[in-house]
Amino acid sequence: MDENTLAYLVVIVIFILFSVIRNTRQSSGGSGRGGKNARIVYSREPDLERTRGLFGMAEQKLEKAGLTDLMLQDFHFRTQLSPAQCKDLQQAQAQLQSMLMEMLPHLHLLPDIRVIMTRDPSELIHGALGQYEHSGSTKTIRILLVPDATPALLAATLCHECSHYFLYSYILSERDSDMNEGLTEVMACLVGFSEIMIQSNPNRDLPYLNRPEFEEVRRCLLAARPALQQKYDQKQNLLNARTQLKKNLAGGRAMLEQTRAMIAVSRSPKKKLSRGELARLQQTLLALENGSCAERLNQAEKALSGDLAAVRGADDSVLAVCGELYRMMLAFQS
Numbered sequence: 001m002d003e004n005t006l007a008y009l010v011v012i013v014i015f016i017l018f019s020v021i022r023n024t025r026q027s028s029g030g031s032g033r034g035g036k037n038a039r040i041v042y043s044r045e046p047d048l049e050r051t052r053g054l055f056g057m058a059e060q061k062l063e064k065a066g067l068t069d070l071m072l073q074d075f076h077f078r079t080q081l082s083p084a085q086c087k088d089l090q091q092a093q094a095q096l097q098s099m100l101m102e103m104l105p106h107l108h109l110l111p112d113i114r115v116i117m118t119r120d121p122s123e124l125i126h127g128a129l130g131q132y133e134h135s136g137s138t139k140t141i142r143i144l145l146v147p148d149a150t151p152a153l154l155a156a157t158l159c160h161e162c163s164h165y166f167l168y169s170y171i172l173s174e175r176d177s178d179m180n181e182g183l184t185e186v187m188a189c190l191v192g193f194s195e196i197m198i199q200s201n202p203n204r205d206l207p208y209l210n211r212p213e214f215e216e217v218r219r220c221l222l223a224a225r226p227a228l229q230q231k232y233d234q235k236q237n238l239l240n241a242r243t244q245l246k247k248n249l250a251g252g253r254a255m256l257e258q259t260r261a262m263i264a265v266s267r268s269p270k271k272k273l274s275r276g277e278l279a280r281l282q283q284t285l286l287a288l289e290n291g292s293c294a295e296r297l298n299q300a301e302k303a304l305s306g307d308l309a310a311v312r313g314a315d316d317s318v319l320a321v322c323g324e325l326y327r328m329m330l331a332f333q334s
């Protein structure tokens, strides 16, 4: 074996060794993470197509749960976490607990989860920065306080774990654990935490989504908002229409009682009426006596659970009844 061949072989061996080391690192970053937020160096090219797929999946899940309005606004913590507090276990725990109690009501969930911080990595699954656990009614988010923890890193870890709980509570989790982790990151962005997730990136070892992917999620989110806002406004119109219908129904029923009381006292109109007006009045009187006025109000009440057109239609019907009753009241008034 000459010198050149030996040098060539050495290069080959080094190359093989390097590949083995690199593959081992990558595979440990790509599997066995379960429901955890792993702190594993994970460098790969951004996969924007996969990211958009995850976005679509998360959006569909929110739609199914009737929670798409969560996509309309960015969430901001009132509790401030300082870099100094990130060095102190007790202080960091207290701040994160307070932050979690702001996040849960934002997600329409009871604020009843305890945050436990630890410096001992063995309390969490290997490589994890955080984990969500529950046993019976006790729910816990455990977070590892690493020496180089920053407010952005801890906030993003909390968002990630909170997103796991969110998916779990609304029964939206995916069975496949890698898929579920990707979904968890994207869902955290969709429900209001996208800025927090993006900000954490320089400090986070990006186990599931990397920065360009988080930015793609944010871009998709901003693009989806106008149409969602329109849908939400329609929903808001429906809620307002229902409130109005309830109010008008109550008013209509009060008028019905008033008119009945009026008729009981005096059975003939106080004013001179035209033949047409008189015929109309007789119809209303009949409707009052045979109960069809009250029946129309009862029918309208049933539309409260219907769509906007049904509610508006019912409201029109209530207001028509009210109009007839009011005409009658005017005629009977002295």
Ligand SMILES: [Zn+2]
Binding pocket: 034, 035, 036, 037, 038, 160, 164, 181, 184
């Ligand atoms: Zn996770």
